[in-house]
Amino acid sequence: GKTTRVPPALAALEGARGQVVVLEPRRVAARAAARRIAAEQGWTLGREVGWWIRFERRFRPDSRVVFATEGVLLRWLQRDPFLEGVGTLIFDEFHERTLAADLALALARRVRREVRPDLRLVVMSATLELEPLAAFLDGAAAVRSAGRLHPVTGELLARPGDRPLALQVTSAVSRALGRTDGDLLVFLPGLVEIRRCEEALAPLAAERGLDLRPLHGDLPIDSQDAALRRGPRRRIVLATNVAETSVTVEGVRGVIDSGLVRQLRYDPATGLDRLETIRISRASAEQRAGRAGREAPGFCLRLWHAGDDLALRPFDLPEVRRVDLAGAILELAAWGERDPASFDWFEAPEPARLARAVSTLRDLGALDDHGVTPLGRRMVALPLAPRLARLVLEGERLGVEEGAALVAALLAEHDPFAAEARREGRAGTQSDLLDRLDALDRRRHRRIFDAAGQILARLGEESVTQQETKRFVQDQDRDRGAFGAGGAGEASVGVGASVDSKTKTSMKG
Structure with missing residues (x-):
């Protein structure tokens, strides 16, 4: 696919200078793509190709292709605003429209316009509308590649399901096993649902000699590999939306789609972003179904009925319209941007939401009339929402770092108890x-x-x-x-x- 073929092709262009840096929305995709390129090109992982993700850096200054996650790229831009040594910057899976990706694209565009006209910017997506993006990138060329997927048949529920999700998945897996001798990929909204489905499917897996393989971002590399690659036995891969794009789960002939996803949304009651379980978009449904047709004809069992299908929205709502903007505004301030309202966003946020974010940062002591404060610069260096970063730094000042870190961790998530x-x-x-x-x-x-x-x-x-x-x-x-x-x-x-x-x-x- 484009994720593993375009970066090495750009690195091999005559006259190409600097590294090809590829932005990926997830750590799983960054690692998997780098490993796949190394295998296909005969490169050494960590030498010609590597990755830079949170808590893990595996590349060299002379590496030709480097995969990076969004937060890392923003840190990269803070440390090296002109992206010295980078020849090409690729934004992969841009249709996911995370706030970090939107911000990084706008910053990179300014770098190219003002100081680095030699910097190549490439945006890739399977479902994004090209025309607005091409216009934002000063009339950039749009290249369409239809690809060659095998046919995938889709099937909806005959009527609304009222049983627990784990039982619905177990029934669907039982049906699907009789329709193919290949592996199955089950899309679930989160880790809790993965664990419940693992428990529900364990008797069936033992009876049929199947391997149950979870796939999510917190797994160690060897467990991710076990989920992505064929094994000696048939597999049922239970995945979050990390398997929706960028990675190929080998051997999959059938997809079972819960139709659910967890997305960040701003919670005004706490002033923080929270993960909410919602219905996926039609674009995501098509992407998920396509996973069954990567290597051979396949099928997709969708765990929703025709009425729900008609109500699917075409695309996901971009994060710039649904999450807290304070972190992005602080990033801009640290980069030297004094007025976020005049910043050239790909999609500008609502003025009221911008004003609220600026007010919050002033109250936290991160901004003043002169721009970002010394405290604000310390806050932007932490991988936390500004409110939680301020909490941790205050805990440090008071000598209760461990307690403050624990409180921040509890506030950052739904109540686990x-x-x-x-x-x-x-x-x-x-x-x-x-x-x-x-x-x-x-x-x-x-x-x-x-x-x-x-x-x-x-x-x-x-x-x-x-x-x-x-x-x-x-x-x-x-x-x-x-x-x-x-x-x-x-x-x-x-x-x-x-x-x-x-x-x-x-x-x-």
Whole structure:
């Protein structure tokens, strides 16, 4: 496909100078594409081709092709605004329209216009409308390549399904196994659904001799490879939308599509972006179905009915229209842009949302009348939303770095303990944050109690009560303060750190 063929072709052009840097929206795609190019071109991974993703850098200054994720490219632009050493910048899968990709494209376009007319900009997508993008890039040439996919038949549910998703997937997999001897790819919205489907499918997989392979961004490389490549047995690959574009899951002949995806949306109640589970767009549905026709004719079972199908929106809403803009505005300020309203966006945000983001950054101390502040520059260096970056830096100033980092992590995600609290019938306090800290503390203590009980039992204690276990653990771990010493109204958040319920940290802006 284009992801693995275009970059080395551009690197091989006569007179080509500098690295070819390819922007990928996901770490899985960046790694997989680099490995595929290395195999196809006979290159050495980490030498001629490599990647630069969060927490992992595998390339050299003389590498010809480097795959990078969006956040890394923005850091790259902050450190090297003129992109010295880069000859070509490719934006792959631009139809996903993440805010980081939009921002990076606009910044790269300015670099090309003002100081680097030799910098090549290439934008690639399977579903994007080309004309507005070509106009934004000063009349750039538009190249269309239809490709050669095998035919894929699609099938909808006869009526709306009201069963849990894991049961719907299990039934669909049972049907699909009888229609092909190839592998199956199941699209699910997130990790929770992947785990539930793994549990539901385990008996069927054991009975039929199948391998269940999860595929998502947090997997180690060897597990990702096991999901992407053929194995000795038939596979059922349970994937998030990382498998929708950029990567090829070998051997797939059938796709089962839940029709759901998790997308970031701004939550005005918290001032942070939250992941919401929503129905996919028609463009995404076509992309997913196409995964079954990469190597041979295939089929796609869609777990929604005709009424839902008619209601699918044509394309996904770009992030610039649905997420918090404060992080992007801070990036621009650190890059030297004084007025985000006059910045030449590919798709300009609404003025009211821009004004709200600027106001938030001023309240956080990241911006003033002269532009970005020293505090703002420290904030932009952290891979966090500005509010959470400010929280972590304030924790550092107060000497409670670990506690502040934990609080930021809990605020960045949905409440992981809400379902447990509902099952146990626990009433919450006036602070959902303190409720989460309390739940985390109980979970950690429970694991320590269980481990200590096993240790005491092995030492010959036949009857071990919880209080005895707690005393044992406290005696063994007193110097490290594993349990903290919080009294009423205080929740332990880590070794030597606590958050008092009377302490207030402003998160509004």
